[in-house]
Amino acid sequence: MPHIHLLSPRLANQIAAGEVVERPASVVKELIENALDAGASRVDVDIEQGGVKLIRVRDDGCGIAAEDLSLALSRHATSKITSLDDLEAVASLGFRGEALASISSVSRLSLTSRTENQEAASKVEVEGREMDAHVSPAAHPVGSTVEVRDLFFNTPARRKFLRTEKTEFGHVEECVRRQALSCFDTGFNLRHNQRAVQNLRPALSELDKERRIASLCGQQFIDNAVVINAEATGLKLWGWVALPTFSRSQADLQYFFVNGRVIRDRLVAHAVRQAYRDVLYNNRHAAFVLYLEVDPGSVDVNVHPTKGEVRFRDGRLIHDFLFRTLHKALADVRPDDHLRGAV
Numbered sequence: 566m567p568h569i570h571l572l573s574p575r576l577a578n579q580i581a582a583g584e585v586v587e588r589p590a591s592v593v594k595e596l597i598e599n600a601l602d603a604g605a606s607r608v609d610v611d612i613e614q615g616g617v618k619l620i621r622v623r624d625d626g627c628g629i630a631a632e633d634l635s636l637a638l639s640r641h642a643t644s645k646i647t648s649l650d651d652l653e654a655v656a657s658l659g660f661r662g663e664a665l666a667s668i669s670s671v672s673r674l675s676l677t678s679r680t681e682n683q684e685a686a687s688k689v690e691v692e693g694r695e696m697d698a699h700v701s702p703a704a705h706p707v708g709s710t711v712e713v714r715d716l717f718f719n720t721p722a723r724r725k726f727l728r729t730e731k732t733e734f735g736h737v738e739e740c741v742r743r744q745a746l747s748c749f750d751t752g753f754n755l756r757h758n759q760r761a762v763q764n765l766r767p768a769l770s771e772l773d774k775e776r777r778i779a780s781l782c783g784q785q786f787i788d789n790a791v792v793i794n795a796e797a798t799g800l801k802l803w804g805w806v807a808l809p810t811f812s813r814s815q816a817d818l819q820y821f822f823v824n825g826r827v828i829r830d831r832l833v834a835h836a837v838r839q840a841y842r843d844v845l846y847n848n849r850h851a852a853f854v855l856y857l858e859v860d861p862g863s864v865d866v867n868v869h870p871t872k873g874e875v876r877f878r879d880g881r882l883i884h885d886f887l888f889r890t891l892h893k894a895l896a897d898v899r900p901d902d903h904l905r906g907a908v
């Protein structure tokens with residue numbers, strides 16, 4: 566047996582990247598989350614060749630101070646939590662301080678940023694973390710731009726798992742859809758190979774929100790949806806659920822957000838299935854866009870590296886609240902009722 570030795574930071578980051586960065590869409594997810602955490606009112610996403618050649622995410626958020634720029638790319642470096650107590654009630658989307666370190670270890674990354682207090686912007690560039698981060702002056706309005714080029718250029722094994730440009734872009738589009746559903750206050754702009762794909766202005770009024778839902782989930786969905794708006798002690802559920810007549814052959818229009826974070830959860834899926842049980846054929850799937858708001862302290866978000874799962878402290882309470890609310894909403898709508906009746 567060879568002696569035990571510490572892995573180089575670069576290799577450690579590349580191994581960690583394996584958990585978070587599966588494909589271009591995973592990069593887009595992390596970068597948009599950072600933009601939203603920075604309070605962006607607008608996020609522009611530019612993609613080339615399905616994201617393999619280029620992913621550029623630009624925001625008008627708070628920016629990063631020049632002296633923090635290279636630190637932002639280090640592993641376990643975050644401005645979002647400082648203690649375990651913070652983690653237990655975390656309200657930001659990020660908290661692991663891993664994304665930029667991971668992404669920059671498997672791509673050519675540049676981060677340009679400016680805060681309100683700075684006259685000029687700065688830029689930091691790294692290439693697969695081969696060299697030390699290089700900071701130089703740059704031009705940029707308040708906010709940040711992250712450019713990720715040549716994803717997996719130095720990890721050929723990963724690169725081999727990438728699919729066609731079309732498939733990879735499909736995943737990117739789905740990722741942007743989820744983020745745009747999670748944050749109505751923010752405008753989103755998505756381009757692929759210089760072609761505009763999605764352009765969403767901030768949706769502040771109810772009508773604007775429904776328009777955004779229509780452009781992301783289809784007019785059909787919103788036309789056949791019941792509005793949900795329910796509260797119980799410490800819990801709030803709102804959003805849209807489709808009438809059983811608008812069921813799907815696949816579970817491809819099911820979005821569930823907990824405190825703004827899109828998640829997959831067996832308990833939630835079960836509660837929804839139960840609520841639809843009597844009104845949906847066995848092989849059909851419900852369609853919904855639902856937002857659950859709970860006390861951040863009652864949900865553990867530190868369960869999975871991609872943060873796509875959570876653990877509820879009181880799962881049974883959540884399950885019953887969901888089931889009761891949706892069951893009632895669906896029961897209240899008679900088949901010939903005219904739609905979007907508030908519940």
Ligand code: ADP
Nearest residue numbers: 599603637643644659660661662663664665709
């Ligand atoms: P995390 O989001 O978990 O903190 P990241 O690696 O994604 O970790 O980012 C590291 C830090 O860099 C963040 O905590 C934040 O301070 C800063 N940062 C990254 N992206 C942005 C951005 N778009 N705007 C402002 N700050 C950012």
Ligand code: MG
Nearest residue numbers: 595599659664
């Ligand atoms: Mg992050």
